[in-house]
Amino acid sequence: MRIAVLADIHANLEALRTCLAHAEREGATQYVFLGDLVGYGADPVACLGLLADHADRGALLVRGNHDDAALGGLCETMNFVAREATYWTRAQLGSGERAFLAALPYTARRGDLLFVHADVNAPAKWEYIASSLQAGRCMDAGQARLTFAGHVHHPSLYFAAGSGVHHFQPVAGAPISLSGRRRWLAIGGSVGQPRDGNNAAAYALYDEEQRMLKYFRLPYDHLSAARKILAAGLPERLALRLQKGE
Amino acid sequence: MESAAHLRPGTQIAAYRVAEKLREGGMALLYQVAASDGGEAGLLKVPKLEFGSHPACYAGFEVEQMILARVAGPHVPRLLASGESDCGPYLVMEEIAGTSLAEFAAAAPLPAAEVARLGAALASALHDLHRQEVVHHDLKPSHVILRADGRAVLIDFGLAFHGHLPDLAEAESEKPLGTPAYISPEQIAGVRGDPRSDVFSLGVVLYLLATGRLPFGAPTGMGGLRRRLYFDPLPPRRVVADLPEWLQEIILHCLEVRADDRYATAAQLAHDLRHPDQVTLTQRGRRRQRAGPLVVAKRWLAALSAEPPPRKAPTAHLALAPQVLVAIDTGRGSEPLFQALRDATRRIVGGERDWRVSCVSVLEPSALTEQEDGAEIMRGLHMQRLMELHHWAQPLGLARERLRFHVLEGRDVPARLIDYARASHADHIIIGARGSSGRRRLLGSVSSRVASEAPCTVTVVRVSHSTDASTESADP
Numbered sequence: 048m049r050i051a052v053l054a055d056i057h058a059n060l061e062a063l064r065t066c067l068a069h070a071e072r073e074g075a076t077q078y079v080f081l082g083d084l085v086g087y088g089a090d091p092v093a094c095l096g097l098l099a100d101h102a103d104r105g106a107l108l109v110r111g112n113h114d115d116a117a118l119g120g121l122c123e124t125m126n127f128v129a130r131e132a133t134y135w136t137r138a139q140l141g142s143g144e145r146a147f148l149a150a151l152p153y154t155a156r157r158g159d160l161l162f163v164h165a166d167v168n169a170p171a172k173w174e175y176i177a178s179s180l181q182a183g184r185c186m187d188a189g190q191a192r193l194t195f196a197g198h199v200h201h202p203s204l205y206f207a208a209g210s211g212v213h214h215f216q217p218v219a220g221a222p223i224s225l226s227g228r229r230r231w232l233a234i235g236g237s238v239g240q241p242r243d244g245n246n247a248a249a250y251a252l253y254d255e256e257q258r259m260l261k262y263f264r265l266p267y268d269h270l271s272a273a274r275k276i277l278a279a280g281l282p283e284r285l286a287l288r289l290q291k292g293e
Numbered sequence: 294m295e296s297a298a299h300l301r302p303g304t305q306i307a308a309y310r311v312a313e314k315l316r317e318g319g320m321a322l323l324y325q326v327a328a329s330d331g332g333e334a335g336l337l338k339v340p341k342l343e344f345g346s347h348p349a350c351y352a353g354f355e356v357e358q359m360i361l362a363r364v365a366g367p368h369v370p371r372l373l374a375s376g377e378s379d380c381g382p383y384l385v386m387e388e389i390a391g392t393s394l395a396e397f398a399a400a401a402p403l404p405a406a407e408v409a410r411l412g413a414a415l416a417s418a419l420h421d422l423h424r425q426e427v428v429h430h431d432l433k434p435s436h437v438i439l440r441a442d443g444r445a446v447l448i449d450f451g452l453a454f455h456g457h458l459p460d461l462a463e464a465e466s467e468k469p470l471g472t473p474a475y476i477s478p479e480q481i482a483g484v485r486g487d488p489r490s491d492v493f494s495l496g497v498v499l500y501l502l503a504t505g506r507l508p509f510g511a512p513t514g515m516g517g518l519r520r521r522l523y524f525d526p527l528p529p530r531r532v533v534a535d536l537p538e539w540l541q542e543i544i545l546h547c548l549e550v551r552a553d554d555r556y557a558t559a560a561q562l563a564h565d566l567r568h569p570d571q572v573t574l575t576q577r578g579r580r581r582q583r584a585g586p587l588v589v590a591k592r593w594l595a596a597l598s599a600e601p602p603p604r605k606a607p608t609a610h611l612a613l614a615p616q617v618l619v620a621i622d623t624g625r626g627s628e629p630l631f632q633a634l635r636d637a638t639r640r641i642v643g644g645e646r647d648w649r650v651s652c653v654s655v656l657e658p659s660a661l662t663e664q665e666d667g668a669e670i671m672r673g674l675h676m677q678r679l680m681e682l683h684h685w686a687q688p689l690g691l692a693r694e695r696l697r698f699h700v701l702e703g704r705d706v707p708a709r710l711i712d713y714a715r716a717s718h719a720d721h722i723i724i725g726a727r728g729s730s731g732r733r734r735l736l737g738s739v740s741s742r743v744a745s746e747a748p749c750t751v752t753v754v755r756v757s758h759s760t761d762a763s764t765e766s767a768d769p
Contacts, residue, residue, distance in 0.1 A: 204459060206461070208352065208465050209352070209465045209466075210465065213464040215459035215460070218456075221458075224358070226358075226382075229355075
């Protein structure tokens, strides 16, 4: 089975649709959404509608910090822009959307695969996996052969070896076979708000039988997504960010 | 459950039946296997995973499995199957019929022509691998098989590097990866993924084949390994007195300490080994001594302060050294077309560092050359063409060592050009279009056939119609 793993959608409908259409063409039959479904982008309701349809058809979803924040509470750890976006998002959501977000778990498992938004070690603390050391701790905590995470918005692949955990910078479109005898941690990048200097939407596709992982980068209509952000009165910086991908 | 170390004949692994154990290496075991369904037989490789075996055993196996799945062509064994069985992980690959280069090496010193033939086959195989984003990193005679048709096949990819895959081999070891006698200076410093590291190891193989000796011995410690960062080998002509200068030039060019001073690609090396008459001789070819203490001290200082170069994919290295073929029909072309071909050549090699341009023309036999003294006439025409090619290239003002000139012979002009492009690993062909001449209507267009059948990018150069019209009418 081919599993499409989509992280950090951030209410970007244009990017989400582009990735979903691509995954379908690539033969994906299982979908996993790695949290931060909303926040920053101008289409939280439309995106959640689309994701709820997928959930009904068996997709797995986990909760991200922005999904958490959209449900209420103080956002004192967030920066000003994120906080503005969170207050705006809260105002858009109806009870149905809120119930959908409230039901999201922190982690999900499927066989020897483990899915989390930030870090398995303490899923509700929303730590960033920014080093091989943290990646190693995350893999140890999960005890899964292959862990998928989001949150950092940079495509990465970590793997355990004799001399510790190592980092690999994946090349878009190049298949990587993941042997069953070591642990892997894959970060597919962000669908709705790429931050690695490339404004194309990012997601990963994993073929379970072949144990083959592919990272993709897809250009999408980021101008429309940015226009909607400005029209909604969200901070201008969020629109600019989509254009530059940083 | 049976341990991989004791697979008995008859054991079934996936769709294969074990026939006999071939070899037990330090890292893996090799068995001959037959396909249960009567399909292609092959070689089964299983890593040593029993208690006490080094973790690198599995990494090496994993790397080989990953890389064999991603490469193709006549210079690598095909991967027939791989996966997990009751006896652990396995892979089955094509069994290559041929002779190990180690057997040739055992008979060294070999005559220069034989060294060049084997070296060219090996360099071609390497370039084909490098083009597929892979650096072998453990090139030595026992990892090369020569097929009966003369082509070389590279085996054992346990230490190899693929530009698009995680470097599992490196992750398993803190020590330099490679075989001490053959490893390049930059590999000793931990640099991975530079195709010129394989060019260095190929230089060691050439030295061995030509002299019967290893240029750096087979050091065991790190101190012994590091010597090749400062000291160069004894010039091979000091070992074998009648070794031609061109061969010493080629060997020492491969063995330069700095990767930038070596052949930029294995394709350039293959070309020189196939055309010794075109090798540009420098002091390297004539050298009688190793470099003096001043040079050694300089290298020692340079090695102290050396920063590791930024990591690049193998094909990004190759992109700096394109092999460009310009097909020039000096017999029939027009001056505006020649000029347009030169302009296109300048544009294409413009930004790159280590390009080479081969200027090629095809001489077609005619009624005149097929008569009794035809061979004599053909030789004259051949020389005439060669001079015309030099004349064409002169206005380019390019360095002599970057240019190669070849006059090919044959009736089927596009086929000859395409064969040449393939043999010389051309990355780009530049060819002129002659417009709609009567000859073209009769025989079809050479450039369009080259464009559709060539193994690489083709640029078809055309001059604007108004200037070409006058020459078109002169075309027979």
